[in-house]
Amino acid sequence: MSEPVLILERLVRRFEQGGQVLEVLRGIDFRLHPGEMVGLIGPSGAGKSTLLHAAGLLERPDGGRVVIDGTDAGRADDGVRTRLRRATIGFVYQFHHLLPEFSAIENVMMPQLLAGQGRSRARARAAELLDLMGLSARADHRPARLSGGEQQRVAIARALANRPRLLLADEPTGNLDPETAERVFGLLVSAARDQGVAALIATHNPELAARMDRRVRLDQGRLDHVA
Ligand SMILES: Nc1ncnc2c1ncn2[C@@H]1O[C@H](COP(=O)(O)OP(=O)(O)OP(=O)(O)O)[C@@H](O)[C@H]1O
Numbered sequence: 001m002s003e004p005v006l007i008l009e010r011l012v013r014r015f016e017q018g019g020q021v022l023e024v025l026r027g028i029d030f031r032l033h034p035g036e037m038v039g040l041i042g043p044s045g046a047g048k049s050t051l052l053h054a055a056g057l058l059e060r061p062d063g064g065r066v067v068i069d070g071t072d073a074g075r076a077d078d079g080v081r082t083r084l085r086r087a088t089i090g091f092v093y094q095f096h097h098l099l100p101e102f103s104a105i106e107n108v109m110m111p112q113l114l115a116g117q118g119r120s121r122a123r124a125r126a127a128e129l130l131d132l133m134g135l136s137a138r139a140d141h142r143p144a145r146l147s148g149g150e151q152q153r154v155a156i157a158r159a160l161a162n163r164p165r166l167l168l169a170d171e172p173t174g175n176l177d178p179e180t181a182e183r184v185f186g187l188l189v190s191a192a193r194d195q196g197v198a199a200l201i202a203t204h205n206p207e208l209a210a211r212m213d214r215r216v217r218l219d220q221g222r223l224d225h226v227a
Pocket residue numbers: 015016017024042043044045046047048049050051
């Protein structure tokens with residue numbers, strides 16, 4: 001089997017709360033292989049966001065290893081982490097975090113321009129992804145003129161813009177009504193499969209989690225593989 005895109009090894013993350021140390025991740029072991037899609041489930045407050053933030057190099061772990069595409073990224077310097085974040089990882093949040101003053105297509109172009117891509121190629125790639133998300137007609141609209149589901153579809157297109165090997169999504173449809181959530185989640189899954197990207201997706205929704213290749217459950221600081 002090919003090398004995992006993401007390896008978490010004995011990952012530890014703790015926070016101080018009111019003078020007490022809260023160990024949220026107590027030695028997490030996890031591997032995600034190319035093209036694989038995994039659902040991350042677990043009760044509220046279990047640490048799903050904390051795990052995704054460490055895996056997505058948004059925060060540093062307090063112990064253990066985060067290996068992204070063969071690079072030991074947990075302890076790497078900030079420059080290496082930024083490059084990996086831009087080139088290898090796509091992140092979708094519960095709230096879209098689109099830039100309000102830019103159009104949908106400009107939002108999808110942005111990560112490509114930051115990674116050094118030329119404007120015309122970035123625009124072509126953004127147009128292709130917006131088309132994949134069924135948003136060609138909305139490309140020139142600013143986020144405020146889009147519905148919640150459309151905004152989230154733009155955010156998914158943006159996450160895929162730099163052809164990441166790893167897609168991390170934190171409750172990507174948690175802010176949408178059930179019907180829209182179902183539709184947007186379907187688009188996320190088919191776009192990820194279409195682009196051949198490995199994905200770890202946190203969701204509270206068991207039906208959505210059931211669409212993944214497999215599921216892992218986070219509880220009491222530990223990760224269990226579930227059927
Ligand atoms: N920066 C922080 N400082 C202190 N405590 C934190 C911090 N971030 C998270 N926590 C705590 O870590 C625990 C896990 O939070 P996290 O948001 O990762 O859970 P979650 O599983 O994503 O929850 P939900 O499903 O409700 O989004 C919580 O008890 C939270 O209060």
